[in-house]
Amino acid sequence: MAVQINPSILSADFARLADEAQAVKGADWLHVDVMDNHFVPNLTLGVPIVESLRKATDIPLDCHLMIEDPDRWAPQYAEAGAGSVTFHAEAAAAPVRLAREIRHQGARASMALKPATPIEPFEDLLPELDMLLIMTVEPGFGGQAFLDIMLPKIRRTRELISRHGLQLWLQVDGGVSATTIERCAEAGADVFVAGSAVYGMEDPAAAVRGLRAQAEKATAAAPWACGH
Ligand code: DX5
Numbered sequence: 001m002a003v004q005i006n007p008s009i010l011s012a013d014f015a016r017l018a019d020e021a022q023a024v025k026g027a028d029w030l031h032v033d034v035m036d037n038h039f040v041p042n043l044t045l046g047v048p049i050v051e052s053l054r055k056a057t058d059i060p061l062d063c064h065l066m067i068e069d070p071d072r073w074a075p076q077y078a079e080a081g082a083g084s085v086t087f088h089a090e091a092a093a094a095p096v097r098l099a100r101e102i103r104h105q106g107a108r109a110s111m112a113l114k115p116a117t118p119i120e121p122f123e124d125l126l127p128e129l130d131m132l133l134i135m136t137v138e139p140g141f142g143g144q145a146f147l148d149i150m151l152p153k154i155r156r157t158r159e160l161i162s163r164h165g166l167q168l169w170l171q172v173d174g175g176v177s178a179t180t181i182e183r184c185a186e187a188g189a190d191v192f193v194a195g196s197a198v199y200g201m202e203d204p205a206a207a208v209r210g211l212r213a214q215a216e217k218a219t220a221a222a223p224w225a226c227g228h
């Protein structure tokens with residue numbers, strides 16, 4: 001699977017979202033962080049903004065739901081036109097049913113793990129998912145420092161994906177930048193979310209290209225990607 005770079009609009013100007021989507025031409029997905037002030041101590045946006053954003057850009061939307069009760073709310077994001085919907089494992093009551101519902105609505109189904117949540121209990125669920133998101137910061141805010149202690153979890157998840165021969169994408173989110181992206185790629189990630197490392201730059205589209213080049217180079221040299 002090719003490297004994918006997903007700029008996070010959490011670091012964009014919320015009053016100019018359509019322009020900010022334009023500013024990252026060449027990005028694979030636009031990462032949309034939905035926060036409810038309960039699951040995380042921050043509040044961002046909901047379904048109406050996702051609907052508007054979908055009409056304002058051709059870049060598909062990768063909705064990361066940091067919300068409680070995703071079983072109730074997540075399918076609405078798929079209905080609103082998100083191409084991928086990520087719910088948190090810690091918040092979902094019935095992750096298999098929820099993933100099936102998201103897929104039924106026509107979106108890719110994805111599950112996220114906070115830093116303290118291990119991957120191992122979810123091994124048998126992986127075939128139900130299109131993507132697994134490993135948080136590399138505590139969710140809630142952009143601009144935090146990358147947690148190197150998450151690299152072993154990325155490695156173990158990549159091993160599970162290979163062992164079971166799955167087509168699962170492995171996303172990392174939080175503190176991904178020119179300094180840290182190569183470590184993530186080397187450990188096994190193939191989808192990279194970057195907020196401040198894209199929108200904090202003078203030329204966000206150039207930042208996307210730079211991150212992609214670094215990730216591609218690191219992937220080509222990574223043992224896990226041999227034969228891919
Ligand atoms: C954090 C969000 C991230 C955030 C990443 O809870 O899920 O998507 O935007 O921002 P950076 O890349 O600045 O760490």
Ligand code: ZN
Nearest residue numbers: 033064173193
């Ligand atoms: Zn996110």
